[in-house]
Amino acid sequence: xxxxxxxxxxxxxxxECEEQLAALEGGLILMExxxxxxxxxxxxFRAVHSIKGGAGIFALDALVRFAHVFETSLDQVRxxxxxxxxxxxxxxxxxxxxxxxxxxxxxxxKPADEQRIAALxxxxxxxxDAQPPPKKARIMPRWEISFTALxxxxxxxxxxxxxxxxxxxxxxxHVSLDASRLPELGMLDPEGAYFTWNITLESACSARDxxxxxxxxxxxxxxxxxxxxxxxxxxxxxxxxxxxxxxFSFEFFAPVxxxxxxxxxxxxxxxxxxxxxxxxKPEASVNATIRVDLxxxxxxxxxxxxxxxxxxxxxxxxxxxxxxxxxxxxxxxEALEHLTREIQDSVxxxxxxxxxxxxxxxxxxxxxxxxxxxxxxxxxxEGEGTEVDKTVIERIADPLTHMIRxxxxxxxETPEKRLASCKPAEGLVRLSALHRSGRIVLEVADDGGGIxxxxxxxxxxxxxxxxxxxxxSEDEIDNxxxxxxxxxxxxxxxxxxxxxxxxxxxxxxxxxxxxxSIASRPGxxxxxxxxxxxxxxxxxxxxxxxxxxxxIIPLSAIVETLKPKLADIFALDRKINVIRLRGGYVxxxxxxxxxxxxxxxxxxxQAVALLVxxxxxxxxxxxxxxxxGQRQVVIKSLEANYRAVPGIAAATxxxxxxxxxxxxxxxxxxxxxxxxxxxxxxKGLYAPAMELIEHG
Amino acid sequence: MAxxxxxxxxxxxxxxxxxxxxxxxxxxxxxxxxxxxxREIRGWSAATALPRAPLYVRGVINLRGAVxxxxxxxxxxxxxSTEPSARNVIIVIQVAHQQMGLLVDAVSDILTIxxxxxxxxxxxxSDLVRSFVKGLLPVEGRMISLIAxxxxxxxxxxxx
Numbered sequence: 001x002x003x004x005x006x007x008x009x010x011x012x013x014x015x016e017c018e019e020q021l022a023a024l025e026g027g028l029i030l031m032e033x034x035x036x037x038x039x040x041x042x043x044x045f046r047a048v049h050s051i052k053g054g055a056g057i058f059a060l061d062a063l064v065r066f067a068h069v070f071e072t073s074l075d076q077v078r079x080x081x082x083x084x085x086x087x088x089x090x091x092x093x094x095x096x097x098x099x100x101x102x103x104x105x106x107x108x109x110k111p112a113d114e115q116r117i118a119a120l121x122x123x124x125x126x127x128x129d130a131q132p133p134p135k136k137a138r139i140m141p142r143w144e145i146s147f148t149a150l151x152x153x154x155x156x157x158x159x160x161x162x163x164x165x166x167x168x169x170x171x172x173x174h175v176s177l178d179a180s181r182l183p184e185l186g187m188l189d190p191e192g193a194y195f196t197w198n199i200t201l202e203s204a205c206s207a208r209d210x211x212x213x214x215x216x217x218x219x220x221x222x223x224x225x226x227x228x229x230x231x232x233x234x235x236x237x238x239x240x241x242x243x244x245x246x247x248f249s250f251e252f253f254a255p256v257x258x259x260x261x262x263x264x265x266x267x268x269x270x271x272x273x274x275x276x277x278x279x280x281k282p283e284a285s286v287n288a289t290i291r292v293d294l295x296x297x298x299x300x301x302x303x304x305x306x307x308x309x310x311x312x313x314x315x316x317x318x319x320x321x322x323x324x325x326x327x328x329x330x331x332x333x334e335a336l337e338h339l340t341r342e343i344q345d346s347v348x349x350x351x352x353x354x355x356x357x358x359x360x361x362x363x364x365x366x367x368x369x370x371x372x373x374x375x376x377x378x379x380x381x382e383g384e385g386t387e388v389d390k391t392v393i394e395r396i397a398d399p400l401t402h403m404i405r406x407x408x409x410x411x412x413e414t415p416e417k418r419l420a421s422c423k424p425a426e427g428l429v430r431l432s433a434l435h436r437s438g439r440i441v442l443e444v445a446d447d448g449g450g451i452x453x454x455x456x457x458x459x460x461x462x463x464x465x466x467x468x469x470x471x472x473s474e475d476e477i478d479n480x481x482x483x484x485x486x487x488x489x490x491x492x493x494x495x496x497x498x499x500x501x502x503x504x505x506x507x508x509x510x511x512x513x514x515x516x517s518i519a520s521r522p523g524x525x526x527x528x529x530x531x532x533x534x535x536x537x538x539x540x541x542x543x544x545x546x547x548x549x550x551x552i553i554p555l556s557a558i559v560e561t562l563k564p565k566l567a568d569i570f571a572l573d574r575k576i577n578v579i580r581l582r583g584g585y586v587x588x589x590x591x592x593x594x595x596x597x598x599x600x601x602x603x604x605x606q607a608v609a610l611l612v613x614x615x616x617x618x619x620x621x622x623x624x625x626x627x628x629g630q631r632q633v634v635i636k637s638l639e640a641n642y643r644a645v646p647g648i649a650a651a652t653x654x655x656x657x658x659x660x661x662x663x664x665x666x667x668x669x670x671x672x673x674x675x676x677x678x679x680x681x682x683k684g685l686y687a688p689a690m691e692l693i694e695h696g
Numbered sequence: 697m698a699x700x701x702x703x704x705x706x707x708x709x710x711x712x713x714x715x716x717x718x719x720x721x722x723x724x725x726x727x728x729x730x731x732x733x734x735r736e737i738r739g740w741s742a743a744t745a746l747p748r749a750p751l752y753v754r755g756v757i758n759l760r761g762a763v764x765x766x767x768x769x770x771x772x773x774x775x776x777s778t779e780p781s782a783r784n785v786i787i788v789i790q791v792a793h794q795q796m797g798l799l800v801d802a803v804s805d806i807l808t809i810x811x812x813x814x815x816x817x818x819x820x821x822s823d824l825v826r827s828f829v830k831g832l833l834p835v836e837g838r839m840i841s842l843i844a845x846x847x848x849x850x851x852x853x854x855x856x
Contacts, residue, residue: 302760302762303760306758309758550744595748636761638763641795642849643849646747657758658742658758659755659763660744
């Protein structure tokens with residue numbers, strides 16, 4: 001469209017930036033896991049350098065300035081002057097986020113968050129100054145103390161905790177418990193002593209001072225005191241006792257890894273709360289690619305669709321002409337059919353993309369939400385290579401973002417709570433994608449507390465969604481969270497608690513012809529499962545006819561088909577009929593009348609009825625003349641050459657080459673309700689029976 | 697875009713411009729449009745009616761995978777119209793970014809004319825005729841109306 005050559009080059013630059021940013025983040029994450037080699041570091045450096053170079057050409061000064069600072073630090077890492085310690089990598093990852101923000105800001109012309117950039121630039125400067133930070137923190141002499149209590153110590157009513165507390169007053173202390181001598185319960189001598197404490201003490205004190213602490217128990221314990229030469233970080237054993245500056249916490253069994261209490265001084269940022277694990281097998285093979293205008297691909301898909309229809313028509317004609325199925329013509333035609341299908345699959349595959357591009361945005365999200373909530377989160381992604389049509393890719397990012405926020409904010413517990421229930425402090429969120437029976441299935445699983453069913457139920461009763469005495473299965477309670485206005489976090493946070501919660505996700509998923517469900521186990525976590533069609537270019541529909549026209553009703557909107565009985569139908573007023581359905585009343589819509597195909601409505605008892613559910617759980621019963629079965633149809637736009645038609649979502653081409661229209665279920669439902677039926681009566685699954693007086 | 701500019705100004709200014717026009721019959725009248733607008737000419741195939749569309753929109757057909765609206769030109773111009781049959785013809789034209797099919801009775805001629813031959817239509821014609829007919833062309837004793845098709849679709853299409 002654009003004729004400005006500079007604009008086109010600029011667009012290419014931004015596209016390349018996105019690729020560089022993805023490479024940058026991928027490389028940094030690889031470094032974080034320790035799986036990086038020098039080539040990874042080089043690749044990371046190159047990514048930032050390329051962005052800086054390109055930004056210079058387009059005079060994007062803010063971007064150049066920040067990229068330069070970023071690049072300088074990366075250069076230090078590359079040269080080995082700066083060790084890629086966890087706090088450094090955390091900062092580099094955040095810098096990558098800011099760089100991405102700047103690129104997007106430059107692309108859209110909107111200003112970036114100056115404050116955040118300035119803060120990070122200052123941090124980078126600090127990082128340079130304080131180099132090397134670990135040495136600075138090690139000026140104090142370090143004492144290694146091994147303290148083994150003998151039974152006599154306890155017999156004399158001494159308390160080891162008090163001794164350790166006193167020792168702590170001397171300086172920064174790490175304690176680990178060696179419980180290896182602890183026998184099986186049956187062998188345990190209740191008056192025995194089995195523990196050894198290994199203590200690392202950073203203190204300017206003398207050996208004399210340490211001995212003084214143990215003065216009264218010297219004869220009843222084994223005490224070894226060494227001045228350490230080591231400059232290394234103290235290695236903490238899993239299952240050890242960790243003492244922070246605030247006192248003691250004991251943890252005996254679980255192999256818990258906890259951060260060392262001595263955070264480097266130069267770390268003003270929050271501790272690394274999120275670490276990212278890439279797929280076990282990174283599918284990172286680089287293939288040669290070309291960029292193709294999407295319009296060209298779409299055009300090709302249209303043509304192939306036409307080829308399929310023409311081929312079907314040709315087969316039909318050949319059969320009609322009475323040619324034997326075993327003849328050469330029929331066989332050649334069959335080969336042509338195979339070929340045509342193969343071409344169709346290949347063309348669709350051009351638009352298919354791995355979900356990686358969406359998954360790659362999630363580590364950043366996890367870092368940010370983890371920092372906001374003060375939770376420790378590890379994200380594991382699986383099946384990034386799963387391919388799905390581009391039209392779907394573009395639209396799964398928002399629901400996934402919401403689901404992951406939700407998993408961290410509502411699903412995972414705080415580190416304290418997790419430790420209290422014998423779980424690792426670091427919560428796990430698993431994001432996976434796979435193909436299952438012609439659909440893509442995305443799962444967001446957390447190992448948090450699961451759905452608090454009592455609270456969900458209580459909230460549902462408070463909001464009047466269910467009756468106080470309604471009998472619901474566990475599964476039904478879990479699925480209440482998809483109804484509008486549900487958010488069970490007791491404090492409304494700015495992350496996921498605006499009252500627009502999972503119902504919004506469900507709606508946007510339903511709009512794509514998808515489904516979402518939840519499985520939850522108390523104390524063990526929840527799994528949200530999102531199932532979507534592989535492409536938005538095709539749709540599963542029910543072929544119906546009414547008023548002499550063929551229509552497609554999206555299968556995702558259809559709840560059930562039914563045969564209406566006259567006795568169940570009541571006139572609400574002169575225009576609106578309602579039908580009694582399991583104790584509730586649902587408006588009745590004659591599709592042909594609603595679309596103006598005929599003046600008078602069909603006699604309902606001769607028709608077929610479909611219970612449909614639209615956006616927001618609104619329901620209606622649609623009356624059509626006949627149902628002809630299910631079919632997968634290719635979606636064609638009406639707007640491209642005409643304009644939007646109320647009540648019609650799109651069009652498609654049927655096997656005989658004719659155009660059939662796809663019904664816009666939402667509009668049809670609304671057309672029925674806006675005329676006076678109170679929508680609450682059809683609101684959804686748990687709508688109480690409407691107070692309708694049945695003597696019309 | 698350049699096409700439509702040329703069309704609106706051709707009567708007065710482009711006197712020497714040579715133009716190629718395609719002429720077709722609708723009922724007992726003959727009309728013509730610039731050949732540059734025409735993408736293809738195909739036989740009539742049954743159209744799928746659109747709900748609540750104006751009468752002159754016959755519906756949509758499948759043109760190699762694209763959905764093409766069919767305008768019944770007779771109805772659009774307020775002329776008597778009959779049910780289309782296999783003898784009818786659809787002229788696929790391009791107007792701005794959209795394609796559409798014009799249902800006509802038959803293509804009659806391809807004319808190469810001099811812009812000076814086009815004469816203005818008299819003021820006595822109805823509003824409907826005046827909004828489409830941009831000029832009259834005498835050819836071998838026949839009268840062919842040159843029509844503009846910028847507003848052939850329902851108005852909402854222009855707004856959309």
